[in-house]
Amino acid sequence: NAGVTQTPKFQVLKTGQSMTLQCAQDMNHEYMSWYRQDPGMGLRLIHYSVGAGITDQGEVPNGYNVSRSTTEDFPLRLLSAAPSQTSVYFCASRLLSSGGTDTQYFGPGTRLTVL
Amino acid sequence: QQQVKQSPQSLIVQKGGISIINCAYENTAFDYFPWYQQFPGKGPALLIAIRPDVSEKKEGRFTISFNKSAKQFSLHIMDSQPGDSATYFCAASMNSGYSTLTFGKGTMLLVSP
Numbered sequence: 430n431a432g433v434t435q436t437p438k439f440q441v442l443k444t445g446q447s448m449t450l451q452c453a454q455d456m457n458h459e460y461m462s463w464y465r466q467d468p469g470m471g472l473r474l475i476h477y478s479v480g481a482g483i484t485d486q487g488e489v490p491n492g493y494n495v496s497r498s499t500t501e502d503f504p505l506r507l508l509s510a511a512p513s514q515t516s517v518y519f520c521a522s523r524l525l526s527s528g529g530t531d532t533q534y535f536g537p538g539t540r541l542t543v544l
Numbered sequence: 545q546q547q548v549k550q551s552p553q554s555l556i557v558q559k560g561g562i563s564i565i566n567c568a569y570e571n572t573a574f575d576y577f578p579w580y581q582q583f584p585g586k587g588p589a590l591l592i593a594i595r596p597d598v599s600e601k602k603e604g605r606f607t608i609s610f611n612k613s614a615k616q617f618s619l620h621i622m623d624s625q626p627g628d629s630a631t632y633f634c635a636a637s638m639n640s641g642y643s644t645l646t647f648g649k650g651t652m653l654l655v656s657p
Contacts, residue, residue, distance in 0.1 A: 433587075462644070464647075469649060471633060472647040472650075473647075474644055474645075477644055487644065519588070525642075530576045530595070530637075530639065533590070533645060534589075534590075535580075535587030535588045535589065537586060538585075538586075538587050
């Protein structure tokens with residue numbers, strides 16, 4: 430199993446550009462989520478999904494869109510990048526069953542810089 | 545509103561010493577408390593977790609102590625090693641498949657040789 434994979438690893442954008450961060454998992458996990466990590470701020474939840482066709486907002490959703498058309502994929506879209514979106518982005522997944530106590534697996538991250 | 549408060553922000557411990565990281569939570573509905581370990585350039589990975597029905601959980605050199613009445617829990621790393629140098633995050637969630645993990649802000653641990 431590859432686990433949780435993310436592409437690209439690094440990306441530089443100019444203000445106003447759009448892009449999609451890709452996330453895929455091969456563990457048949459229903460629950461997938463996106464976090465951003467900023468120095469001194471910990472991991473903050475952007476959006477999450479509990480299954481194909483179902484998404485919801487997290488703590489910091491503004492400026493980001495998500496969709497979930499398959500169990501495996503959960504892309505994160507930046508419609509008009511801003512310097513405040515410079516961050517490291519992590520995708521994570523876990524099983525939905527057994528309550529919220531299943532291990533959440535994180536991808537390797539995408540480091541995004543917006544100029 | 546920060547629901548999980550973590551301290552200290554950074555910690556330097558000598559090799560062989562004990563590293564202690566503390567977390568406090570506000571939401572009494574939380575009932576799952578994991579710790580994640582993150583090495584530079586990598587994603588976080590689950591280290592150890594505890595449910596509030598026990599006051600302590602030990603896995604090797606890593607121990608979680610849990611105080612339900614004080615709404616606090618802590619990670620103890622015994623015989624700290626340079627390989628333990630990483631960022632540690634505490635987190636909390638409710639016992640629901642739809643529950644999200646709320647993370648503390650992290651503690652950067654450096655174990656000096």
